[in-house]
Amino acid sequence: MSMSFEQYMRDMVQPMRNELTSIGFEELRTPEEVEAKLPTAKGTALVVVNSVCGCAAGQCRPGVRKALEHEVTPDHLFTVFAGQDKEATAQAREYFAPYPPSSPSIALMKDGKLVHFIERHSVEDRSAEQIAADLTAAFDRHCR
DSSP states (O other): OOOOHHHHHHHHHHHHHHHHHTTTOEEOOSHHHHHHHTTTOOSEEEEEEEOSSHHIIIIIHHHHHHHTTSSSOOSEEEEEETTTSHHHHHHHHGGGTTSOOOSSEEEEEETTEEEEEEOHHHHHTSOHHHHHHHHHHHHHHHOO
16 A cells, blocks of 8 residues: 555654644644634743754754743643645734744744744754753743
């Protein structure tokens, strides 16, 4: 039995999804799910735009995981997957203005408004530890 390309891609990206869902992230897979969660999330919400690229695997997801070991963390954890859940990702990006679309990227929102954003170029050029330090400083500023 042959596997469709869509099934192959789903199987390939599932471990990348699991890397975040296994630590408490809720996947938002449709625009409706994004609209039901992001603008109404009370308190703080971390939103990770996940992707299949090497910097997502090497720096972004490990940096996020390390940051969440901090004593102060956001109230909500959400993720969208660029290139897989395209409409949900596009909807989430509406909340990240004025930043242009980039993946991976990490947004910290407070009461539905963007308060901190890490673009792809700030993921590519830094280590997981540097990303974690950036996030924990933002958590200390906005999540108390």
